[in-house]
Every structure is written in C-alpha cells, then in structure tokens.
Amino acid sequence: MKRAWIILIVFFSGQVFAQELAKGRELFELYCAACHNPGPGHPATYMLGIKRGREKAVIKGREDLAPEYIANVVRGGLLEMAPFRPTEISDENLKALIAYIRSKD
Ligand code: HEC
Numbered sequence: 001m002k003r004a005w006i007i008l009i010v011f012f013s014g015q016v017f018a019q020e021l022a023k024g025r026e027l028f029e030l031y032c033a034a035c036h037n038p039g040p041g042h043p044a045t046y047m048l049g050i051k052r053g054r055e056k057a058v059i060k061g062r063e064d065l066a067p068e069y070i071a072n073v074v075r076g077g078l079l080e081m082a083p084f085r086p087t088e089i090s091d092e093n094l095k096a097l098i099a100y101i102r103s104k105d
Contacts, residue, residue: 024100
C-alpha cells in the first residue's frame with residue numbers, strides 16, 4: 001500500500017515536470033530561439049561561439065549555466081541581449097524556461 005503511494009507520487013511529480021518542460025520549450029521558441037537556436041543566422045549562438053567556444057555556443061542543454069545566472073541574464077540583459085520584464089515572462093514561466101534550457105530534451 002505504502003509502495004503504491006510512492007509510485008503514484010513519483011508518477012505525478014514526473015507529469016508535473018514534463019508539463020513544466022513543455023511550457024519551457026514553448027517560451028523558448030517564442031522568446032529566445034530567434035537568437036539562440038543552433039546554426040547560422042542566430043546572433044546569440046554566433047556571439048557565444050566566439051566568446052565561450054563552439055561547444056558553449058548553444059545555450060539549450062548547457063549544464064554549466066546556473067539557474068540563478070540564467071535568471072539574472074533574462075531579467076537584467078547582457079550586452080546586446082535586452083532584458084525581459086515579469087510582464088513578458090512571469091517568475092513562474094521563467095522557472096519553466098530555465099528547467100527547459102538545462103534539460104537534455
Ligand atoms: C535579440 C537576441 C536575443 C534574444 C531574443 C535572447 N538573447 Fe540571450 N543572448 C543574446 C546575445 C547576443 C548573447 C551574448 C551576449 C554577449 O555578448 O556576451 C546572449 C547571451 C545569453 C546568455 C548568457 C550565456 C553565457 O554563456 O553567458 C543567456 C543565459 C541567455 N542569453 C539566455 C536567453 C534566454 C533564456 C532568452 C529568452 C528568454 C534569450 N537569451 C533571448 C541575444 C539574445
């Protein structure tokens with residue numbers, strides 16, 4: 001009985017996480033992909049390739065970007081990258097976005 005509960009809880013927290021990642025992906029496509037997608041024609045990928053090296057050019061899936069750092073860049077901007085206000089990306093959406101960026105899928 002106890003075991004069934006544990007399985008259920010793990011299952012539902014997995015569902016919540018999957019939903020958060022789906023939300024994060026949607027936000028990334030909307031607000032970040034134009035500059036941060038892989039390949040030519042994406043200014044952020046180009047700049048980061050020069051500054052941080054080829055393997056760090058694409059932010060999606062990078063494990064060295066701390067959640068607090070991503071949040072600071074999104075809220076404060078970074079050189080050519082303009083900041084995003086909470087009216088554009090809410091704190092909750094920012095959390096989902098960060099979870100997506102740091103995830104492998
Ligand atoms: C208009 C283009 C543009 C958009 C849109 C944009 N960025 Fe950026 N971003 C940049 C550029 C350019 C840089 C590199 C700045 C520099 O010269 O160091 C950057 C850098 C970053 C970095 C720092 C990476 C590092 O290695 O330090 C993070 C994190 C980041 N962006 C996250 C995001 C997220 C998340 C979004 C969407 C909410 C986003 N950016 C939207 C242009 C953009």
